Amino acid sequence: MRMDKAQRSLNYDATLVVDAGGGDWDLLELSQRVGPGGPEQQWAALNGAGRRQVRTAQGVSILGPEGDQRIGQGPQLRAGPLLAQLDRHYRISMDPRERVAGRRALKMTLQPLSEDRYGLRLWIDVDTGLPLRSERFGEDQQMLERRMVTRLLVHGFAGLSPAPVAAAISDNGWNLPAGFRLVGSALTVPGITGARQWVISDGVAWVSIYQMQLPPGLAVDSNGWRHGALSQVTVRQGDEWFYLLGDLPPETLLSVGRAASAGVH
Amino acid sequence: MSEDIREQLSALMDGELGRDERAFLLRRLEHDAELRAMWARMHLMRDVITHRPGGAGLNLADRVMQTLADEDRHPVSGVQRATRSWRPWLGAAIAASVALMAVFSVAPEIERPGVSALADSAPAPRGALPLGVPGPIAPSLANVSAGVQPVAGERSSLLGTLPTPISAEQMLLMRHGQMVDGAWWVGGAQPVFARPEQRLLVPVSATVNERP
Structure with a gap:
């Protein structure tokens, strides 16, 4: 709850370092300001191409050397009730004696009870509830992605902004990994005619499932990819293509894709 | 105060900030006294340089600050002086944009009138595509403007009216x-920063039985 409050109502500036493997580090500046429409964020890359991303209730803009792009207003989902069921699928432990970026932090470890998902460690600022560090890990504690705040400037809490779209837990009849529920869907996807999107989550991992038809003769790259904890795979059923994206192992994404392709008509 | 913020303030002063960025920066100005001070100082500097009446009251401290600020800037070209631009980063941005145009010119070529969007649908080498885009998807985005709009901002205006193509994958990442x-x-919160060369390819796609 405190994390949610920090995310919805805390004004802050932070510098983040991100290690998604591969030997590269990304340094980012993140600013959040809370306005009447909710939290607004700006991400700025301090290395590399210097891209920026601005997220507001009105949309997402990405500004980079390859051009500036914007997609308009879209639903923003939160895990909501799913968080209450986390202990069914993760072993949760806490350690209150940690320190990150000069601040007291509570370390929370979510160790998955099955191998079809990643684990998560979060260091949560005791004063504000804002996570200061995160680690996603796979089998045998293999580190996939690390993010840490190295500088935090808190400007205080604003009034609680309007709650985002509540996670609409529903059963779409898909055979999903235990604990995952359909939490959102969109009948349109900007830029791709006829595409649809579903979002599933167990409260920790988030997956988008895009369904689209490609013109005859076209195909999607046969390989998927993984970057840090974010994976992508593709499943094809006839003319329908399912493009899955989320922080799950690729093999689990594939099983989700098969379930979706079997259940979507 | 980072260079990036100064650049955004300059762009705001020049009226060239995108809608979302402008709204965000104004919000930030409301809460940040240091930023407001810089905003006021930049206005003062502009007034002096452009001989606006507001600059007549500059005191010695202001002039010292102005001199220091000027020295912080990179050398500016004659073109920039002529346009009285406030962004010393402009030249680098143009160079970077032009250099990347070669990589990101896939969609405009596909959209040439009279050329079938499907004519060259063979998968392109992965390394030659922006952001690791599965090449064959790109032609299906000929109507990209229906849902994804270039932001009215510095780089868009510098590149003229050329529509900036957005790769299918980047759009899907943004949407996610x-x-x-x-x-x-949460994974994907800042998708744009994931570079294709950092990714690990995993051979796990599947084709399930076609429907009868």
Whole structure:
């Protein structure tokens, strides 16, 4: 709850370092300001191409050397009730004696009870509830992605902004990994005619499932990819293509894709 | 105060900031006294340089600050002086944009009138595509403007009216990041920063039985 409050109502500036493997580090500046429409964020890359991303209730803009792009207003989902069921699928432990970026932090470890998902460690600022560090890990504690705040400037809490779209837990009849529920869907996807999107989550991992038809003769790259904890795979059923994206192992994404392709008509 | 913020203030002063960026920066100005001070100082500097009446009251401290600020800037070209631009980063941005145009010119070529969007649908080498885009998807985005608009901003205006293509994959990543929670520890919250060369290819796609 405190994390949610920090995310919805805390004004802050932070510098983040991100290690998604591969030997590269990304340094980012993140600013959040809370306005009447909710939290607004700006991400700025301090290395590399210097891209920026601005997220507001009105949309997402990405500004980079390859051009500036914007997609308009879209639903923003939160895990909501799913968080209450986390202990069914993760072993949760806490350690209150940690320190990150000069601040007291509570370390929370979510160790998955099955191998079809990643684990998560979060260091949560005791004063504000804002996570200061995160680690996603796979089998045998293999580190996939690390993010840490190295500088935090808190400007205080604003009034609680309007709650985002509540996670609409529903059963779409898909055979999903235990604990995952359909939490959102969109009948349109900007830029791709006829595409649809579903979002599933167990409260920790988030997956988008895009369904689209490609013109005859076209195909999607046969390989998927993984970057840090974010994976992508593709499943094809006839003319329908399912493009899955989320922080799950690729093999689990594939099983989700098969379930979706079997259940979507 | 980072260079990036100064650049945004300059762009705001020049009226060239995108809608979302402008709204965000104004919000930030409301809460940040240091930023407001810089904003006021930049206005003062502009007034002096452009001989506006507001600059007549500059005292010695202001002039010292102005001199220091000027020295901080990179050398500016004659063109920039002529346009009285406030952004010393402009030249680098143009160079970077032009250099990347070669990589990101896939969609405009596909959209040439009279050329079938499907004519060259063979998968392109992965390394030659922006952001690791599965090449064959790109032609299906000929109507990209229906849902994704270039932002009226510095780089867009510099590149003229050329529509900036957005790769299918980048759009899907953006959309994922938009929907799945703005928490920074959630994967995909900042998809644009994932570079294709950092990714690990995994051979796990599947084709399931076709429907009867």
